[in-house]
Amino acid sequence: MNGTAKPGKLLLLVAGFLLWSSAFVVLYGLQGLGCRLGWDAVGLGPVSLNRGALLAAWAVHLGLIGFLAAVLARRRSHGRGTAFLDRAGLALTFCALVATIWTGIPILTTGSTCS
Amino acid sequence: MTDIRETRGFPANPDHAPDGPAAGAPSSDLAMRLHRDLDRIWSTPPGIGRLSAVNHTIVGRRFIVAAFVFFTIGGLLAMLIRAQLATPHGAFVGPELYNQIFTMHGSVMMFLFAIPMFEGVAIYMLPKLLGARDLAFPRLTAYGFWCYVFGGSILVVAMLLGVAPDGGWFMYTPLSSNTYSPGINADVWLLGITFVEISAICAAVEITVTILKMRAPGMTIDRMPLFAWYILVTAGMMLAGFPPLILGSILLEVERAFDLPFFDPARGGDPLLWQHLFWLFGHPEVYIIFLPGAGMVSTILPVMARREIVGYTWIVVSVVAVGFLSFGLWVHHMFTTGIPHLALGFFSAASTLVAIPTGVQIFSWLATLIDGRPQWKLPMLYLFGFFVVFVAGGLTGVMVAVVPFDWQVHDTHFVVAHMHYVLVGGFVFPLLAAAYYWLPHVSGKVARYPLGHAAFWLIFIGFNLTFFIMHLTGLLGMPRRVFSYEPGWGWDLPNLVSSFGGFLMTIGFALFVVDVTLHVRFGRTAPRNPWGASTLEWATATPPAPYNFASLPTVSGRHPLRDAPELPSDLAGGRGYLGFAREGRQETLGIHMTAATPDQVIVLPGPTYLPLFTALATGIVFLGLLFKVYWLVPVGAVLMLAMFMLWTRSTGQRRDGGPLPIGRGASAPVHSEAAGAPSWWAMVFTLVADGVLFSSLAFGALFLWVSAPAWPPPQVLDSGWWVPALTVAGLAVAAVAGLRAVAVNGSSGASRSAGRDFWLLLAAAGHAFALAWLVVLALGTPDPTRHAYGAATVALLAYAGFHAALGCVFALFGLWRSRTGHVSAARSLDLRIGSLWHGYTAVTGAAGLLLVAVLAWLVTP
Ligand code: HEM
Ligand SMILES: [Cu+2]
Numbered sequence: 001m002n003g004t005a006k007p008g009k010l011l012l013l014v015a016g017f018l019l020w021s022s023a024f025v026v027l028y029g030l031q032g033l034g035c036r037l038g039w040d041a042v043g044l045g046p047v048s049l050n051r052g053a054l055l056a057a058w059a060v061h062l063g064l065i066g067f068l069a070a071v072l073a074r075r076r077s078h079g080r081g082t083a084f085l086d087r088a089g090l091a092l093t094f095c096a097l098v099a100t101i102w103t104g105i106p107i108l109t110t111g112s113t114c115s
Numbered sequence: 116m117t118d119i120r121e122t123r124g125f126p127a128n129p130d131h132a133p134d135g136p137a138a139g140a141p142s143s144d145l146a147m148r149l150h151r152d153l154d155r156i157w158s159t160p161p162g163i164g165r166l167s168a169v170n171h172t173i174v175g176r177r178f179i180v181a182a183f184v185f186f187t188i189g190g191l192l193a194m195l196i197r198a199q200l201a202t203p204h205g206a207f208v209g210p211e212l213y214n215q216i217f218t219m220h221g222s223v224m225m226f227l228f229a230i231p232m233f234e235g236v237a238i239y240m241l242p243k244l245l246g247a248r249d250l251a252f253p254r255l256t257a258y259g260f261w262c263y264v265f266g267g268s269i270l271v272v273a274m275l276l277g278v279a280p281d282g283g284w285f286m287y288t289p290l291s292s293n294t295y296s297p298g299i300n301a302d303v304w305l306l307g308i309t310f311v312e313i314s315a316i317c318a319a320v321e322i323t324v325t326i327l328k329m330r331a332p333g334m335t336i337d338r339m340p341l342f343a344w345y346i347l348v349t350a351g352m353m354l355a356g357f358p359p360l361i362l363g364s365i366l367l368e369v370e371r372a373f374d375l376p377f378f379d380p381a382r383g384g385d386p387l388l389w390q391h392l393f394w395l396f397g398h399p400e401v402y403i404i405f406l407p408g409a410g411m412v413s414t415i416l417p418v419m420a421r422r423e424i425v426g427y428t429w430i431v432v433s434v435v436a437v438g439f440l441s442f443g444l445w446v447h448h449m450f451t452t453g454i455p456h457l458a459l460g461f462f463s464a465a466s467t468l469v470a471i472p473t474g475v476q477i478f479s480w481l482a483t484l485i486d487g488r489p490q491w492k493l494p495m496l497y498l499f500g501f502f503v504v505f506v507a508g509g510l511t512g513v514m515v516a517v518v519p520f521d522w523q524v525h526d527t528h529f530v531v532a533h534m535h536y537v538l539v540g541g542f543v544f545p546l547l548a549a550a551y552y553w554l555p556h557v558s559g560k561v562a563r564y565p566l567g568h569a570a571f572w573l574i575f576i577g578f579n580l581t582f583f584i585m586h587l588t589g590l591l592g593m594p595r596r597v598f599s600y601e602p603g604w605g606w607d608l609p610n611l612v613s614s615f616g617g618f619l620m621t622i623g624f625a626l627f628v629v630d631v632t633l634h635v636r637f638g639r640t641a642p643r644n645p646w647g648a649s650t651l652e653w654a655t656a657t658p659p660a661p662y663n664f665a666s667l668p669t670v671s672g673r674h675p676l677r678d679a680p681e682l683p684s685d686l687a688g689g690r691g692y693l694g695f696a697r698e699g700r701q702e703t704l705g706i707h708m709t710a711a712t713p714d715q716v717i718v719l720p721g722p723t724y725l726p727l728f729t730a731l732a733t734g735i736v737f738l739g740l741l742f743k744v745y746w747l748v749p750v751g752a753v754l755m756l757a758m759f760m761l762w763t764r765s766t767g768q769r770r771d772g773g774p775l776p777i778g779r780g781a782s783a784p785v786h787s788e789a790a791g792a793p794s795w796w797a798m799v800f801t802l803v804a805d806g807v808l809f810s811s812l813a814f815g816a817l818f819l820w821v822s823a824p825a826w827p828p829p830q831v832l833d834s835g836w837w838v839p840a841l842t843v844a845g846l847a848v849a850a851v852a853g854l855r856a857v858a859v860n861g862s863s864g865a866s867r868s869a870g871r872d873f874w875l876l877l878a879a880a881g882h883a884f885a886l887a888w889l890v891v892l893a894l895g896t897p898d899p900t901r902h903a904y905g906a907a908t909v910a911l912l913a914y915a916g917f918h919a920a921l922g923c924v925f926a927l928f929g930l931w932r933s934r935t936g937h938v939s940a941a942r943s944l945d946l947r948i949g950s951l952w953h954g955y956t957a958v959t960g961a962a963g964l965l966l967v968a969v970l971a972w973l974v975t976p
Binding site for chain 2: 006010013020027031032035083091095096105106109
């Protein structure tokens, strides 16, 4: 246990879930926005523009959280920071990753994105 | 290792301690003297002087007592409901009165009982659990208390006069709009509850700062008692959850008072906006109530089971996860409002997730019980009640989270039953367990009579009779919020049973009150630490002294009292930190957030009437709004501002003190010379809450454009680009000037103070400049009463204007503090706090103006 972590390191505990919150707000907002702008009717390859945008936003967030998890996993294996912050931070980021995957799954369902 | 005097290699003597126990004299005399001195410094004057109390033990106790009084009021209302529904065609009250009664019951229980109650427990307990002498902002604690009591009184007085709110505790529009609620009733709710919410925001900021900055030295966050973790997350949730409600209440009140149609679909508003803002608060609210209850369980259960809690880290992870996930659920209260399926899917997914962390906690409690040696003492009995009731409530919760089922039972008594299983199970039972657990601490007594057991069984059986049967009533189709029903629909018997159970439960609560009274009056003197707990609150005297600890502990693990059984006497003997009285000041320690090493001496203010007077001035503002005597509002606001200015007279100092000895061979600067002073952090967290409010407002404006009928508006703001640009420029100048003032103030050189004062003046000027242009923009906005577009635009401009105006005040305040010698190169706290505000105002001001421009562009045909 070394106690040299900066106060900002406490943010690592919640960084993953802050990204989850961002994913949630962006997906929910984008869905409504896309419907208002009629993106549901615009095609984008196999999907509608609306679904495409949602997929992209989802993917970006998953990528960010995945990256964060990888960084934290590295830090932990190198034993930087304090043991508790590393362990709890990694666990929370991992939970946030699972939560983001799960929350976004409805995007993959069939049917219009706006009904 | 276990001896406090040996940890961290500090010598046993508090050397360099002014007025401290000197070497050579008999130690018990010295300890007596120390306690006398501290008592003199920390005590609250008797008689009328009690109104000036700011001490957390006293104000915390007042919060608890007041919340219990409101619980009694809410309970009496519940009894009226049950009396009315006991038989078909109940003749007790008519529909108008019934509406007021159930609305007041729900509102009182949620806003005036549950939240203030846990705030009270946290205010009372936290410093003791963390090893501090008080909370970070004692006067704010007292101010919050008065706001709570005054706001609550407005509601109760309105009820006695027969004009209580009657639109249900969630106040849906359009029912609560002018057309359908023309009277004062809805205003009472909106203004009274907002008044009370001031106390919630104050408490949330104060609790967050206290937990992060004022733990005992050595208490790194992984050594923090779990209760503190739960309360920390709860406070964070309040910072994010209450602003949407406050915003919604402001917008609805503005609609009612000044006819700005935020929620009127005929003029571009949307009633669904209210539902969003309300449930954005309302669902997290359920967890804001439950988490403190769970925190009490996690504190008491391991002591009863005589085993350390299983899975500390996992509990922390679950609590943080719940704190976030519970914000992704709000729309599940709106499943029946016709929101697109995909959006519902997001919320449904989050709803199913939130059960997992709750499950983790339940399993770690069970594992602790199974692996421990549980003793059936009274708190344990109430924990048993919690388990049964809460788990049952969780099961029906999973049922209503399934959309098709929810369609069936929506707005029936099934939902009422579910809700009470969760709320009473998750909060009231843990609270009763905590009451019995901590009573010996509060009163210094142990009970003489076993009435607590009888009370438990009456409450437990009565509760289940009332609400288990109510599931059935709901499945039989009985809607909630109806004052009467026809005989012969199968609802007669279950309702009668529910009412009978309700009265049984009431007798149980009455017995609890009798028991506590007897306990306090006739109990035997309690031994110290009667349950054999290992947390720091049991290291104080019982009942506790106003300064909690004669000297402050060092902590080297999660169980300070178990690791060092002699800790209480060491602390009482003045052998910890700050074991002396210095210059008659109320001192406690601040620590580095993660390293938990002492980094400042926090000097706290003593008793003062200012919080009471400030709350009275706040009351003038609210009463002026309520009775539509609008000239009173600015008068009250100016009075409030003046009072807050007076608060600062006794804070800070006029000379640099440098590092002060804090005992045990260590030293630290006073907080106004330290980098991360509590008030700086308080501003950070206040701005977080403020940022949520701003985001909710931005969401609201966009939501109306996306969803509301009757768009586009007939007219659009046509300001050109240079007025908004000048406004933003003014705010940016203010922000930069604020930063420059801090930098110049910290430099050395002849022109230091002149340069600083120049930049502060410039900051004030920048704000004033921006404010003027904001007024120009607002005047150019199309009539805000004609369409919600204008109303939303004006709201965004008003938000920026309010912040610019206060920014002006902050800058001039910094100037005044500088001129009166409160600021030096080492003491820059006032300037740094101001600078945070200037920066925030610039960022949100720019974002707000951008949104105004985007809205105008979007709706231009
Ligand atoms: C002490 C025993 C209690 C009883 C017998 C009781 C009874 C009831 C009943 C019968 C209703 C439904 C009224 C209707 O829909 O017509 C109700 C509503 C409600 N209760 Fe309770 N309650 C109790 C305690 C509590 C507690 C402790 C809380 C919260 C912490 C609470 C919160 C609520 C809320 C929020 C509502 C909804 C009000 C509305 O529909 O606007 N109740 N209660
Ligand atoms: Cu909910």
